[in-house]
Amino acid sequence: DGGITQSPKYLFRKEGQNVTLSCEQNLNHDAMYWYRQDPGQGLRLIYYSQIVNDFQKGDIAEGYSVSREKKESFPLTVTSAQKNPTAFYLCASSPRLYTGELFFGEGSRLTVL
Amino acid sequence: SQQGEEDPQALSIQEGENATMNCSYKTSINNLQWYRQNSGRGLVHLILIRSNEREKHSGRLRVTLDTSKKSSSLLITASRAADTASYFCATDAVGLTGGGNKLTFGTGTQLKVEL
Numbered sequence: 001d002g003g004i005t006q007s008p009k010y011l012f013r014k015e016g017q018n019v020t021l022s023c024e025q026n027l028n029h030d031a032m033y034w035y036r037q038d039p040g041q042g043l044r045l046i047y048y049s050q051i052v053n054d055f056q057k058g059d060i061a062e063g064y065s066v067s068r069e070k071k072e073s074f075p076l077t078v079t080s081a082q083k084n085p086t087a088f089y090l091c092a093s094s095p096r097l098y099t100g101e102l103f104f105g106e107g108s109r110l111t112v113l
Numbered sequence: 114s115q116q117g118e119e120d121p122q123a124l125s126i127q128e129g130e131n132a133t134m135n136c137s138y139k140t141s142i143n144n145l146q147w148y149r150q151n152s153g154r155g156l157v158h159l160i161l162i163r164s165n166e167r168e169k170h171s172g173r174l175r176v177t178l179d180t181s182k183k184s185s186s187l188l189i190t191a192s193r194a195a196d197t198a199s200y201f202c203a204t205d206a207v208g209l210t211g212g213g214n215k216l217t218f219g220t221g222t223q224l225k226v227e228l
Contacts, residue, residue, distance in 0.1 A: 043218040104155035
């Protein structure tokens, strides 16, 4: 089945450690996105990618990094520079940048101990 | 800052009743979308309404858009316990950085449908 796969579902990290969240899609979509969700705050855009080997900062990119070496993959690294990384992270894709609906993965919940 | 704000923040109804939630936004848009999120899961797209449309239906869902008031409403008719979820509106607006349209999500309405 076509869709977006995020892994891991749950992740625990100690302060000072970098962690990488995986996002893979087999929908043949050009655009991919990372959102952060905190309770009561809706979704905030971290990074987005319009096409392979290209990505742009969103509203809250500080402390995060991404890569887009393959069309199918858009991993997100939460670095130790992110002050408050505990959150629910959602990856999404669309055929082209912000045209129509976004297709979301099931999310990854990161907890910093 | 959030472009869309949903109202109410939380809504509790009985099965079979209708549920109405509203979304207000600040700037001109090209389209407005509604998404649903079950607890701890990803978002699922429900419906998209363009700025030149006033009303749209999809099954038990009815969405209205009033661009003069910068508001939209989502009506779920004959609600079911399975409709229990959070509902988000998302609006597109020209990106401030000039990088194309940007989709901005509201804070959501938590709907609980009780048996």
